[in-house]
Amino acid sequence: MVFARRPGGQAQFSAQLRAQPARTPAIRAVQHWLPDHLDEDLSVAALARRAGMSERNFARAFRIETDSTPAAFVESLRVEAARRLLETTDLTVGAIARTVGYKHGETLHRVFSRHLATTPERYRQHFSIIAGVRSPR
Template sequence: MTQRRVVFLVYPRFQVLDLAGPHEVFAQTERWVPEDEGYAVEIVAGRAGAVRACHGIDIAAGSGVQQCEGPLDTLVVVGGPGDREAVDDEELVGWVRAAAGRARRVASVCTLVMFVQRPGGQAQFSTQLAAQRPTRQPLRDVQAWVTDHLAEDLTVRVLAERAGMSERNFTRVFRAETGLTPAAYVETVRIEAARALLETTDTTIEAIARACGFGFAETLHRRFKRTLGVTPGQYRHHFSRSG
């Protein structure tokens, strides 16, 4: 029996805990199973070498994605505030899609495949948002209000007024405490809400787009594709629990 190959993909400003926890789970199997029945764990990045996490810790990637070839059993795209920049890296995203396809075909027991920006499960996304909870009460109040008013105007001006700050100061403080700009945070929450509705209801995509503040199905489609790498319809097909 051969070892199962597990590949962790990291990128600048990834979250160390999102790597360390799952990595340790796979790596520790050597304590209980024969060596040839465990997991061969690899860390890869856009380029081999040191990759700086979101809090300044450097992690060594053993190889770059172009050197990570052949079949694999499990692909884990590590989460973190740098994932938006990673999504804009066409070479990296292209490799993820190709590798995820190989992983789905090769895995025989339980394949964990995460698209960029941590879809795959509502709880995973919610955990990422909770980890970026600010310490200042006005900002936490704004976050709570955003969740309940997704279909409304959520511009920086509106959010800053609710926090009792100037737009410039609100933007600076919000990003410092959450790792995201206000606009990026709003879109993240809206995407999360859309994902939840796609997973748990039969509501039309047009209605979901309106309810989550995207306005039109075309806008939701475009943002979903850019953020998760799949369309709302494809996501519902793979992850819906309503049927």
């Protein structure tokens, strides 16, 4: 049996599961749309347009309803997607960065280090499930 949400107050690993689901249908729709569009323009302006709201109202409502800013939510989703790709592919860090919406591998490196206190390369060494990618300990 696998829980979609970890029981007993345990830390959630998924940015989507950690975030409060929005009550406002337009914001909830944006939350569900985001993970499949990480390589697109995900600025507050673009997300507000998608929700049919003004930028100011969208940013305020998103923060109130999810307990996260839109930028922080998007960044968490991008880090989560990068983690999965590091674990399951042999794509370069630069290719992964572009796949999750960053122009440069250096940006992913900086964001990854801030969120997980390690580099993408070290993360891959420890958690890759691809034969030949995982390094000996």
